Amino acid sequence: MKNNGYFKELFVGAKSLLVGLGVTFKAFTQPIVTVQYPREKLEITPNYRGHIELVRDPETGECPCIVCGMCARTCPCGCITVKGEKKEGEKRKSLTVFQLDFTKCSLCGLCVESCPKAAIDFSQDYNIAGFTREEFHYDLIKRLEERG
Amino acid sequence: MPEPCRPDSKPHRFFLNMGPQHPSTHGVLRVILEMDGEYVVDPQPVLGYGHRMHEKMAECRPWPQFLPNTGRMDYAAALPYNHGYVALIERLAGIEVPLRAEYIRVITSELNRIASHLLWFGALLLDLGAFTPILYSFDDREQILDILEDITGSRLTYCYFRVGGVSKDIDDKFVERTRAFIKRLRGRFPMYEKLVNGNIIFIKRVEDIGIIDADMCRRYGATGPVIRGAGVPYDIRKSEPYSVYPEFDFEIPVGSKGDSMDRFLVRFQEMEQSLRIIEQALDKLPEGPFMAKVPKKLKLPAGDANFSVEAARGELAYYLISDGSDVPYRLKIRVPSYSNLSLLPEMCRGMLLSDLVAAMGSLDLVIPEIDR
Numbered sequence: 001m002k003n004n005g006y007f008k009e010l011f012v013g014a015k016s017l018l019v020g021l022g023v024t025f026k027a028f029t030q031p032i033v034t035v036q037y038p039r040e041k042l043e044i045t046p047n048y049r050g051h052i053e054l055v056r057d058p059e060t061g062e063c064p065c066i067v068c069g070m071c072a073r074t075c076p077c078g079c080i081t082v083k084g085e086k087k088e089g090e091k092r093k094s095l096t097v098f099q100l101d102f103t104k105c106s107l108c109g110l111c112v113e114s115c116p117k118a119a120i121d122f123s124q125d126y127n128i129a130g131f132t133r134e135e136f137h138y139d140l141i142k143r144l145e146e147r148g
Numbered sequence: 149m150p151e152p153c154r155p156d157s158k159p160h161r162f163f164l165n166m167g168p169q170h171p172s173t174h175g176v177l178r179v180i181l182e183m184d185g186e187y188v189v190d191p192q193p194v195l196g197y198g199h200r201m202h203e204k205m206a207e208c209r210p211w212p213q214f215l216p217n218t219g220r221m222d223y224a225a226a227l228p229y230n231h232g233y234v235a236l237i238e239r240l241a242g243i244e245v246p247l248r249a250e251y252i253r254v255i256t257s258e259l260n261r262i263a264s265h266l267l268w269f270g271a272l273l274l275d276l277g278a279f280t281p282i283l284y285s286f287d288d289r290e291q292i293l294d295i296l297e298d299i300t301g302s303r304l305t306y307c308y309f310r311v312g313g314v315s316k317d318i319d320d321k322f323v324e325r326t327r328a329f330i331k332r333l334r335g336r337f338p339m340y341e342k343l344v345n346g347n348i349i350f351i352k353r354v355e356d357i358g359i360i361d362a363d364m365c366r367r368y369g370a371t372g373p374v375i376r377g378a379g380v381p382y383d384i385r386k387s388e389p390y391s392v393y394p395e396f397d398f399e400i401p402v403g404s405k406g407d408s409m410d411r412f413l414v415r416f417q418e419m420e421q422s423l424r425i426i427e428q429a430l431d432k433l434p435e436g437p438f439m440a441k442v443p444k445k446l447k448l449p450a451g452d453a454n455f456s457v458e459a460a461r462g463e464l465a466y467y468l469i470s471d472g473s474d475v476p477y478r479l480k481i482r483v484p485s486y487s488n489l490s491l492l493p494e495m496c497r498g499m500l501l502s503d504l505v506a507a508m509g510s511l512d513l514v515i516p517e518i519d520r
């Protein structure tokens with residue numbers, strides 16, 4: 001009979017909705033999983049790949065970059081500019097310009113892998129915002145000095 | 149399928165633009181709908197709003213520099229895209245990959261597949277008007293993103309696989325967290341079933357909607373859960389095995405009718421199968437290097453190569469022609485969503501507009517992959 005099926009469906013359907021409501025009610029009583037972002041912040045993993053940053057050699061305290069330009073050549077997006085000059089009485093070139101155009105960076109990590117001296121590493125900055133493009137043209141030498 | 153109420157009364161027809169900024173097209177897809185009242189007479193997708201010339205970019209740069217691009221086509225499941233590209237270069241250049249690296253690739257790819265299915269699960273239900281499930285599925289997806297972030301360094305557009313291996317080895321913490329996640333997700337499936345699969349409103353909205361048979365899938369080249377929903381157990385992981393997939397015991401879920409419900413259930417069961425693969429891979433995880441010795445400046449030998457992988461949405465194939473330099477002469481990418489989208493006009497002719505949303509959601513389209 002047609003009517004039988006109709007009432008059965010009505011019953012089964014109503015039950016399925018109540019079961020679903022039961023699930024949401026159970027979730028309602030459980031601890032909150034979301035983080036109230038601007039007020040609370042999660043710890044970012046140390047393996048996070050942010051934009052790149054020059055690093056110091058822990059022994060000498062100097063940046064070990066030898067201005068070979070490998071990073072700039074490997075970068076798919078062409079966002080690294082390195083320049084250096086040879087100073088009097090020094091064996092290797094010293095770094096004068098290290099610009100990162102973060103607007104174009106795709107955070108692939110190829111530059112860090114290509115560096116023969118491990119002079120660059122990823123930073124942990126993740127919540128970066130700005131009003132102009134130029135705010136993302138980073139002078140990494142300056143940033144290194146500021147970090148001390 | 150309901151017939152249009154006034155099939156031949158032309159003057160009543162009108163055009164409706166769905167997209168390019170429409171919440172249910174998930175990206176910049178535009179569908180021009182010729183409507184007859186509430187019925188869709190002819191839906192025509194319009195592509196190209198997110199075109200970024202990925203294939204052209206590949207022809208203009210040395211092959212390693214294309215790696216970040218691979219993760220940006222299908223942003224919801226980037227690792228299979230990574231996998232296809234590095235495996236293609238490895239096949240062309242004849243590089244052996246260490247076993248451990250292959251295992252890591254499989255584990256992370258499958259995690260990514262689950263994350264993608266969870267995203268689709270939530271988004272489909274959101275399209276159908278259910279707001280709650282996406283919050284639960286994102287809670288689970290978040291766990292995967294955290295696990296993968298710790299190891300790949302990014303959360304969405306991964307660039308993790310390298311030619312010859314992976315960029316970073318996995319550690320005990322990763323194994324531990326992944327095992328905990330498997331347990332957690334298995335415990336959540338019954339909840340999803342209660343919340344969604346049995347829900348009468350959901351069933352009424354997807355059952356017998358958008359029926360695609362196997363023959364139609366073959367005509368359009370549809371792959372992935374779409375063809376499996378039509379009852380064809382076609383999965384590259386089984387039919388053209390790559391990497392270490394032959395070593396695992398898993399099933400290919402298939403549907404019977406080929407309606408939206410079948411496609412939904414196929415993806416739902418696939419998550420469980422992916423968990424099985426991950427579990428076995430973690431058990432068998434071999435020791436050893438995670439990166440093969442690859443020459444620093446690797447020139448591609450002249451010739452061509454093809455490599456297909458099972459991405460989260462179907463068959464992804466890369467085809468590369470090399471002229472002997474390190475810049476590819478041509479890279480052709482065959483993406484699953486493009487073929488799956490082409491089903492839309494035939495599938496949705498004569499449907500109610502609200503059913504079109506359900507049917508399109510069940511195809512699981514990712515638009516940046518179509519407009520690569």
Ligand code: SF4
Binds near residue numbers: 109
């Ligand atoms: S992470 Fe990639 S895109 Fe960014 S600077 Fe390094 S090489 Fe260039």
Ligand code: SF4
Binds near residue numbers: 071072117
């Ligand atoms: S950062 Fe490394 S790769 Fe870049 S110029 Fe300096 S030494 Fe060379």
